[in-house]
Amino acid sequence: MKNFLDKILTHDVSIVLLVALSFFGVFKYIEYRMSFISEQINKIEVDKNELTKKVINLEGIIRGTESNIKGEQEKNNSLANQFNEITNTVGALSKLSKTDPELLKKYSKVYFLNEHYVPISLTEVGPDYRSLKSNNYKVHSNIVPYLDKMIDAGKAENVSVLVQSAYRSFAEQAALKSNYKVIYGAGTANRFSADQGYSEHQLGTAIDFTTLKTNGALEGFDKTPEYKWLVDNAYKYGFVISYPAGNTYYKYEPWHWRYVGVALATKLHEDKINFYDMDQRLIDNYLANIFD
Numbered sequence: 296m297k298n299f300l301d302k303i304l305t306h307d308v309s310i311v312l313l314v315a316l317s318f319f320g321v322f323k324y325i326e327y328r329m330s331f332i333s334e335q336i337n338k339i340e341v342d343k344n345e346l347t348k349k350v351i352n353l354e355g356i357i358r359g360t361e362s363n364i365k366g367e368q369e370k371n372n373s374l375a376n377q378f379n380e381i382t383n384t385v386g387a388l389s390k391l392s393k394t395d396p397e398l399l400k401k402y403s404k405v406y407f408l409n410e411h412y413v414p415i416s417l418t419e420v421g422p423d424y425r426s427l428k429s430n431n432y433k434v435h436s437n438i439v440p441y442l443d444k445m446i447d448a449g450k451a452e453n454v455s456v457l458v459q460s461a462y463r464s465f466a467e468q469a470a471l472k473s474n475y476k477v478i479y480g481a482g483t484a485n486r487f488s489a490d491q492g493y494s495e496h497q498l499g500t501a502i503d504f505t506t507l508k509t510n511g512a513l514e515g516f517d518k519t520p521e522y523k524w525l526v527d528n529a530y531k532y533g534f535v536i537s538y539p540a541g542n543t544y545y546k547y548e549p550w551h552w553r554y555v556g557v558a559l560a561t562k563l564h565e566d567k568i569n570f571y572d573m574d575q576r577l578i579d580n581y582l583a584n585i586f587d
């Protein structure tokens with residue numbers, strides 16, 4: 296009996312020991328796996344931190360590159376601007392070199408044109424635009440579109456502005472003046488007719504206007520609606536009155552208008568100043584664009 300009990304007890308102890316050993320083994324294994332996993336987590340943590348650092352670094356590089364690209368773009372833009380400026384300057388200079396500098400000079404007392412000066416090109420004024428159909432008035436070819444457009448605009452408003460005199464050569468002006476001297480005497484003639492070389496008519500850009508309402512006469516032109524219309528509108532087509540009432544350069548000539556270009560005529564109209572009262576250096580700034 297005792298043996299039997301001993302056997303059972305020994306057997307049970309053995310089982311308990313075996314079970315205990317098994318638990319211990321499993322526990323150790325779990326502990327080992329846990330520490331392995333925790334090691335792996337730590338490693339991943341380290342990798343993550345390194346990656347984060349690299350990303351931050353890369354972001355810095357990208358920002359640097361972007362600002363470099365921006366800098367280069369700005370440099371390129373500035374170069375392009377400089378190039379455009381140079382191109383514009385060259386364009387303006389080339390235009391200026393092809394523009395007759397006499398076209399914006401003052402001719403009454405200060406400057407004069409020599410006997411050989413003739414406009415680069417002259418064109419006859421169309422028959423519908425002149426007071427006497429038989430007279431073949433000529434003007435500087437470049438002003439024809441402006442002149443025609445102005446007269447047409449007047450017609451559309453029931454105002455009939457007509458050309459009474461246009462280009463006169465040095466010789467024609469001389470002949471006209473000596474003729475006036477014979478008729479009126481030198482003193483009187485000097486008061487209303489310029490000496491040869493001092494007339495704007497030699498430029499081909501000065502025009503005397505009249506209307507059939509004065510039967511083509513110049514005197515009394517300033518009492519007509521045509522004159523009033525020119526005062527209000529001629530600047531839009533590049534024309535200004537050369538010798539308005541009260542000017543100190545020449546006698547009052549309401550019929551005598553001169554083409555100076557739309558930009559300058561508009562400036563004079565807006566500022567209410569006369570062409571002859573403007574500084575020649577300021578006037579010259581408008582020369583390159585006189586036919587724009």
Ligand SMILES: [Zn+2]
Pocket residue numbers: 460496501502503550551552
């Ligand atoms: Zn005139």
